[in-house]
Amino acid sequence: MTRETPARPTIYDVARRAGVSKSLVSLVLRGAPHVSAARRQAVLAAIEDLGYRPSRAASALASQQTRSIGVLIDDFRNPWFVELLAGLRSVLDPAGYTVSVADFQLEAASGRNPVDGFLAQHADALVLAAEPDAALLGEVPVPVVVAGVRELGPATLPEADVVAGDDEHGGTLATRHLVELGHRRIGHITGRGGPAAHRRRGYERTARDAGLEPFVAGQDGGTAEADGYAATVRLLEERPLLTAILAANDVMAVGALAALRERGLSAPSDVAVVGYDNSPLAAYRYLALTSVDPHSRDIGAEAARTLLTRLEQPDAPPRPALLEPTLVIRSSSGA
Amino acid sequence: MTRETPARPTIYDVARRAGVSKSLVSLVLRGAPHVSAARRQAVLAAIEDLGYRPSRAASALASQQTRSIGVLIDDFRNPWFVELLAGLRSVLDPAGYTVSVADFQLEAASGRNPVDGFLAQHADALVLAAEPDAALLGEVPVPVVVAGVRELGPATLPEADVVAGDDEHGGTLATRHLVELGHRRIGHITGRGGPAAHRRRGYERTARDAGLEPFVAGQDGGTAEADGYAATVRLLEERPLLTAILAANDVMAVGALAALRERGLSAPSDVAVVGYDNSPLAAYRYLALTSVDPHSRDIGAEAARTLLTRLEQPDAPPRPALLEPTLVIRSSSGA
The missing domain is CATH 3.40.50.2300 (Response regulator)
Known part of the structure; x- marks a missing residue:
């Protein structure tokens, strides 16, 4: 005699039962505005009836630490950052961090500063692989490692670690x-x-x-x-x-x-x-x-190790590293 | 008679007064672990004494909505996404959203899924400019617009909007x-x-x-x-x-x-x-x-407009758009 295990209910099952779209279910899960009380009620009832547990959504939203690192570059068109990024990820991926990238090319000066963007996303730390104006950078309330750009450290970020090529x-x-x-x-x-x-x-x-x-x-x-x-x-x-x-x-x-x-x-x-x-x-x-x-890949890996150390020891003195290039x-x- | 306005205290002033580093002050502001009770106390006392208000940090951390959009691409080495990104930002920047980019090239399969990364960062929505395995994508509890890739929509994301080139x-x-x-x-x-x-x-x-x-x-x-x-x-x-x-x-x-x-x-x-x-x-x-x-720039701009509409009207039917290429x-x- 075999017994079928009932499939675990998905967000689609919830949507079907509540007679709404999947997007609306996720808005309810996130506590978003723009949702009428009646539909919110229908979604919550469907979740209850089906015993739905929003696995990934819930764990993501419940977590305080985002375990995410923001990388700031000057320009996506210059592919030098690609290897740097590979190096960063060779260390940060196994450590359980995700890495995302933004650039300082603001659209017609109307854009939000990408530093603010990463802070709003609660990034744990930033990697600065760019040379923004000090004004754009401002005061950054999370650890910053400057990677690949030697100049910035002492000038605008007195406490940042710097890992650059010579x-x-x-x-x-x-x-x-x-x-x-x-x-x-x-x-x-x-x-x-x-x-x-x-x-x-x-x-x-x-x-x-x-x-x-x-x-x-x-x-x-x-x-x-x-x-x-x-x-x-x-x-x-x-x-x-x-x-x-x-x-x-x-x-x-x-x-x-x-x-x-x-x-x-x-x-x-x-x-x-x-x-x-x-x-x-x-x-x-x-x-x-x-x-x-x-050796941008090595610079990236070293910058990532420096960053992980900094997150553990926020009070250690800043550590500059200069890597030897080759031809x-x-x-x-x-x- | 002139009266000097005292300069607004900065995070550096707080650090100096508390006898700790700037990084430690920001960790205290973020409620991070790894900080001893004595030092936390010193920082809080310095903040109190100086009347320090952590402007950007506070507003970023207090906000519920991150107003951030995650863009997922396949590979940073293929620069086709650069114009798509410019188009996305031409609409999302003025709307007050920041845009960051991650790729699906996992480092030795040890990496965290970038979708999970963006969800942990509380991204408001995702733009999918890639063709990941359905398994990598999974169930995504925020609105998704597929941009530049026509195939994915109906197959793995039945409710996603799709904006692609023909x-x-x-x-x-x-x-x-x-x-x-x-x-x-x-x-x-x-x-x-x-x-x-x-x-x-x-x-x-x-x-x-x-x-x-x-x-x-x-x-x-x-x-x-x-x-x-x-x-x-x-x-x-x-x-x-x-x-x-x-x-x-x-x-x-x-x-x-x-x-x-x-x-x-x-x-x-x-x-x-x-x-x-x-x-x-x-x-x-x-x-x-x-x-x-x-016309990846136009595709990006149209995808961004579609995304903003979707955030306002989560329940509208998905809208596919196919843009005409030129030579x-x-x-x-x-x-």
């Missing part, structure tokens, strides 16, 4: 690579922001140490593909005999490739090109960019 | 473009998933209508750059005389460019290449991909 050393590695390949006329395209400034410093110092004159374009512009294109056009106008270009990041390097092609030049046969970030873009076979790898050689530099 | 029509537009340019041997590289299947259907129907034999590679693979490369290698082995390739998305098209170059072929002079999504990648000057534009012609198709 961008100046990365600029040095890339420039040394080009010098060792025999290049004597190496230009640099860059843009605003802390990481770009550090990378540039490494380039300039290494070029001078090798007896070369540094030449930089784009320092007041952005760091997107179009900025890389525009900076390279200017660079080539003023220094048409360049044989190598170091870009402050990979998307700018892709812009440089287009500017070179427009002048009938190609990489690496006419001009060597090196990017920075070792983003997914650099690994695309069609682009095959030699690129400095800041990933692909075909764009002709090595 | 991918089959997009496949038709791209194929017709190649036919009109005189191509008679047009291959298609694709992968798993609903949007890819619709695009393929448009390609196959249009090819047959033009009296051409459809030829497809990669249908059981992924839809990343490496998959596009591998599918094109197979396509060219079996059909070396192809003159045009339609890719299921832009990153696959970039993979195709690399496979062509490896065989000494270039686009568009030897083989025309068309992508799909009109992602930021397609617009990079160096790639200049002709690409079907699903953006750049140099990769040689038009």
Whole structure:
């Protein structure tokens, strides 16, 4: 003799019995307004009759700790953050945290600050992988780890932990690579922001140490593909005999490739090109960019470990960590 | 006679007075564990003495409604979601909602489901721009709008609103473009998933209508750059005389460019290449991909409007919307 176990009632069963939609049942479960007393009553009666237990809903809503971490980035179009995120999650996922991402690109200045957004969602902590204005950041009442951006720590967040790549050393590695390949006329395209400034410093110092004159374009512009294109056009106008270009990041390097092609030049046969970030873009076979790898995945993992420590020991002194970059050689530099 | 207004006390003033760190003050404000009774007392006394009011913290923590929307995507490496997100925010930002994004790429299967993450954060609603397994999705107790992915609606989320692009029509537009340019041997590289299947259907129907034999590679693979490369290698082995390739998305098209170059072929002079999504990648000057534009920004904006309506009228019948794609012609198709 077999006995059938009755299927556990679902939210759909409740909706059917109460004669309302699933959405209305969940609104009642959440205690939302906009629901008439009669329908609320019908839903509660159906829940009672069926013995429905809203498993996930209830546990989520009952929990005080959200076990969620908010990650703030500058721009979803620059894929450097993808590996950082993978590293963060390699540590935070097994620790039972969920990770979500928001950016600082406000829509026509009408948007709510994403920091406020994460606070309203009761995030346990924030990872700041961006360089927002101090005003946008404001006073943050949860632990913050700055990841991948070295500048911010002391300036706007005196108590934040900072885990970043040594961008100046990365600029040095890339420039040394080009010098060792025999290049004597190496230009640099860059843009605003802390990481770009550090990378540039490494380039300039290494070029001078090798007896070369540094030449930089784009320092007041952005760091997107179009900025890389525009900076390279200017660079080539003023220094048409360049044989190598170091870009402050990979998307700018892709812009440089287009500017070179427009002048009938190609990489690496006419001009060597090196990017920075070792983003997914650099690994695309069609682009095959030699690129400095800041080890964003390791930075993310270290930032996550720092964050977990901080949540346990809120009073420990802030801990800065600077990770060594390496150079990933692909075909764009002709090595 | 002037009178100085005393500066409003900050969390730092509280920390200094209590002799603890800012982080500890915020933990006390949040009622976190791990804080000794003595230090909690010191912090509360400092707050009292200084008349400190934790502005943002308090309002965030006091609010019941989080006014936050969680967006779920498949993979941060495929930038098609960037425009969708911009569209969502063009409507949700002014409405006072913050938007954050999580993906379904679980780290070694150890991760928490991102749906649970958003529910723990008390998201008001979810936007599903992904095709997760039904098991991953489960029963979701808040309104869900499916955006950009047509398949999911009726199958796993019977009551969800769906706002998607007409991918089959997009496949038709791209194929017709190649036919009109005189191509008679047009291959298609694709992968798993609903949007890819619709695009393929448009390609196959249009090819047959033009009296051409459809030829497809990669249908059981992924839809990343490496998959596009591998599918094109197979396509060219079996059909070396192809003159045009339609890719299921832009990153696959970039993979195709690399496979062509490896065989000494270039686009568009030897083989025309068309992508799909009109992602930021397609617009990079160096790639200049002709690409079907699903108008992801418009899809995002419409999905956001649908979501706001749903939050007001939880009981209205689900509303499907299918937006018309258009073709953006750049140099990769040689038009």
